[in-house]
Amino acid sequence: MAGQHARVMRMLEYFASRPAGQEEPLWLPELWNECGYEDVLERKEGEIRVDPADFLQKHLRYLLELSLQHGPARETDLDKSMIYCALPRYSAAWDYDHSGGIQSGTFLRFMILLPLLKRMDVNILYLLPVTRPSDLNRKGDLGSPYAVYSLYELDPKLHDPLLDEMNGLTLDEELATLVEACHLLGMKVVFDFIPRVSARDNSFLAEHPEWFYWIDTRALEGFRPPEIEGLDFFTECTPDKLETVYASPETRRFLTFFRRPPHELNPDLWNELKERSRLTGEPLLRLAEAEMGVTTAPAHSDWINDVQPIWTDVAFFRLFEDPSPLVLPYLSEDQAPYALFDTIKCNLYPGSKPNESLWEMLTEAAAFQMRTYGIDGFRIDIGHTLPVPLLQDIFRTIRGHAPDAILISEDLFNRNHREAARTGYNVMLGSGWNVMSDIRIERLRDYVQELPELQLHVFACSETADTPRITSRGGKPLSRLMTVFNYFLPNGIPYLTTGMEVFEEQPLNCGLADNTDGADIPRAFFNTMKINWLSPATLLPLLEELGQIKRRYVSLLQPANFYMPDAQDQILIYSYYAGDELFCACFNLNPEEESILRTRRIGPGLSRTELLLESDAGELRTDGDGEEIYVMRPYQAALLMIRLVPKIREEGEESIEQFQEYRHEADRCLA
DSSP states (O other), rough: OOOGGGGHHHHHHHHHHHHHTOOOOOOEEEOOOTTOOOOSSSEEEEEEEEEEEHHHHHHHHHHHHHHHOSSOOOOOGGGGGGGGEEEEHHOOOOTTTTTSBBBBBOOHHHHHHHHHHHTOOOOOEEEOOOEESSSSSSOOOOOOOTTTEEEEEOOGGGGGGGGGGGGTTOHHHHHHHHHHHHHTTHHHHHHOOOOOOOOOSTTTTTTTTGGGGGGGGOOOOOOOOOTTTOOOTTTTTGGGGGHHHHHHHHHHHHTTTTEEEEEHHOOOHHHHHHHHHHHHOOOHHHHHHHHHSSSEEOOOOBBBTTTSSBBBTEBHHHHHSSTTTTGEEEEEOOOOOOOHHHHHTTTTTOOOSSSSHHHHHHHHHHHHHHHHOOOOEEEEETTTOOHHHHHHHHHHHHHHTTTTTTEEEEOGGGGGGGEEEHHOOOOOOOOHHTTTTTOOHHHHHHHHHHHGOOOOOOEEOOTTSSSTTHHHHHHHHHHHHHHHHHSTTTTTEEEEHHHHGGTTSSOOOSSSSSSTTOOOOTTTSSOOOOOTTSOOOOOOHHHHHHHHHHHHHTOOOOOOEEEEEOOTTTEEEEEEEEEEEEEEEEEEEOSSOOEEEEEEGTSSTTTEEEEEEEEOOEEEEEOSSEEEEEEETTTOOEEEEOOOOOOOOOOOOOHHHHHHHHHHHHHHHHH
């Protein structure tokens, strides 16, 4: 056990050695005080003021005590999992000194949140990018975490100044300590790995300009992908569309913007600029723009006629030296390398000459992160556009370090589950985020019915880091309802975006399912922001109850037992049935009116209803005819356990055996 907590113990010993009062006190949200720290200097409106070293010493001891209950992370059962998605610089951001500003979260301060995550039954922590971002072309005041300057360096803002005097401690070790603490609490840690794009200005440009696409700087203003007349909005670039795309005058004009890499255009000048950048610290990309008139091409969507704006801060890696043979007939012989709808999707349009040195770097970068930080897997950003051989190389390397690694596909559609599973993924983002952006009974029913047949697990979520918050769509009642809805879905892993537990309404990003009409609002991906940790209401009690229920009925809540009864008015129902137990999750999707649930209509011959959980207070009673009903409030969820009790059949009443036949027939129809 000693080796498993060596880093945490070293950090604990450091804080124990710090004299009291040596550092300025910190203000923290009282919600974070899971360790029960009592020597509070001051309390004020949901915050506590503490001595940092004393508090962190107590907190780290508490983590070690908790580890005795949870043990080190072992093989992950995805059927019993809960994912928490975090961006440490945002999740743990706070006005720690009450200066009126917001100080960045750090790896150390994010460790304070780990006991809260355990209360929520989290066993997979998914960290959004923590690598060093570029300072050029950045969005907002911080810049996107996806504008990666280097895959081998961490964001220096994630260093904690409280650790400045800890001898020999590197930023890599600060992150490795966070990972170790997660493992002690039975949590696996998954990183966002970014193999398809990099910041337009990055650490690779000097030695490998051929890894990127280049354009004339005069084309930068107003740069955007061509709009293709005759094709619909948001059209996938399938091979039958290629002729239309390349016949377009807009495409022909777009292709003229691209240039050869600068080391091919003028090798001597490029070498001079590299040396100048090394000596003066001037960004090499700025020198190339000023002296050579070229710059890396901003990235854009791979979907035709997508209204999404271009990504001005990132550039695509050029994974092949040549275009796909399918598009060669449409190109002139002197065409410079370019990025377009088809060349972006290297999974469908691979060239014949892999950019081998780039592939080797990407594979080694994944190995570096695995061995340096001790993590347990990756979400592969835009991974569905990678050539399959490259993806499989990366997966082999990852599994060489962790045979049971968690590998998450960003694919946005459940329909691609077979391909994702064949490629080697075991989890997929899937369609939930889209379905739950427009909550209607028919959409949810269609979505739920396809889940038992999926060949891998999907995120069960109503929001992600790329979508608006669910609370912004329907307030706390809808947020509570959808939390229950997502907790028991077959092949679904409940997924929380950081801040959802306190009903946060400000988004991290709105790239998908935007409900802001394009408003220029602060977004945590780009701007200095903090979560409303002082919220008087939280999801924590509800999440704790849900976790207890799931553990109690884990053997029943299996895809093989899944059954979907008919909806009743605006009440959507999904169930699990085995033996004499019928577990029913019921959801009144009407935001304004009560709805009546008649339990006998879920299946004939039912009796003995037990109310397991309510997201809001409903009423279980019998009506004037003696029939059991449950009155559900607007946007209310309820979990019921209905026991099937044999009894004498009255005229016109179906028996349990007939109900079982009815249920099996429904299963056959779904199959």
